Amino acid sequence: MKWFLISIVSLSACTTSKPYFEYTFEKGFDDLHPTSHKNPWAFVLDSSVVRSGKKSVRFEVRKGDYRFSKRGKKSSRAELATEKPISIGQEYWFSFSLFIPANFPIEDNRLVLGQWWSEPDEGENFDRSPPMAFRYRNGMFYISLRASAEKIMKENGKEIILFETKKYPTGKWVDFIFNIKWSYRGDGFVDAWMNENKIIKYSGPTGYNDDKGPSFQFGIYRDETEKTYVVYFDDIRVGPTRQTVEMKK
Numbered sequence: 001m002k003w004f005l006i007s008i009v010s011l012s013a014c015t016t017s018k019p020y021f022e023y024t025f026e027k028g029f030d031d032l033h034p035t036s037h038k039n040p041w042a043f044v045l046d047s048s049v050v051r052s053g054k055k056s057v058r059f060e061v062r063k064g065d066y067r068f069s070k071r072g073k074k075s076s077r078a079e080l081a082t083e084k085p086i087s088i089g090q091e092y093w094f095s096f097s098l099f100i101p102a103n104f105p106i107e108d109n110r111l112v113l114g115q116w117w118s119e120p121d122e123g124e125n126f127d128r129s130p131p132m133a134f135r136y137r138n139g140m141f142y143i144s145l146r147a148s149a150e151k152i153m154k155e156n157g158k159e160i161i162l163f164e165t166k167k168y169p170t171g172k173w174v175d176f177i178f179n180i181k182w183s184y185r186g187d188g189f190v191d192a193w194m195n196e197n198k199i200i201k202y203s204g205p206t207g208y209n210d211d212k213g214p215s216f217q218f219g220i221y222r223d224e225t226e227k228t229y230v231v232y233f234d235d236i237r238v239g240p241t242r243q244t245v246e247m248k249k
């Protein structure tokens with residue numbers, strides 16, 4: 001009984017003051033899993049462009065950098081994945097800081113900088129889009145959402161654009177905060193702030209009817225092009241309250 005009480009106390013202390021997990025890149029990549037091309041510049045700790053502390057992570061994809069996915073698909077990507085799924089039906093807070101360099105190529109090429117990725121159930125064998133994606137294409141930054149209540153999906157659900165801007169500030173850090181509840185049934189929501197400005201207020205179905213909830217992955221995932229892409233990330237946090245994921249002032 002004594003052990004039981006101690007466990008409850010420590011769990012509640014943990015859920016009120018700390019994120020569930022965070023990545024600040026001060027000491028390395030922790031348990032992040034790469035989904036990157038194999039060249040050494042795919043992802044590195046960087047100390048020249050940092051949001052906090054002394055290091056961030058720098059991603060780079062050059063012409064000819066690619067990998068093959070488990071399903072044999074060739075993809076041009078340098079990414080890290082959290083592999084810590086968030087339960088469907090659970091409200092949580094999420095933050096990250098992104099730096100897109102001022103000289104980043106403006107071209108009409110598919111590019112995903114971050115996504116909440118959801119593992120397909122058995123039988124979902126098509127090229128399924130993620131439930132949420134952060135994209136930058138032709139100078140347009142946008143955040144998209146998909147939802148489907150079908151247990152075994154046969155095709156991608158409709159894409160909803162939650163936010164888009166042609167005035168994304170490159171050459172500086174941008175802080176994002178999200179409050180999300182994944183729920184394909186309709187009682188889901190997404191609220192978001194970009195540098196403390198409210199950019200999204202959505203309620204309705206979010207995500208898919210899957211055995212496992214979505215997990216975050218980030219970096220560069222693009223279609224092939226001649227040009228080199230570089231971006232930086234820092235301070236990725238997932239937690240139970242806004243306070244647990246906000247940047248310390």
Ligand SMILES: [Ca+2]
Nearest residue numbers: 024052053055
């Ligand atoms: Ca850092």
Ligand SMILES: [Ca+2]
Nearest residue numbers: 121151209210
């Ligand atoms: Ca499913």
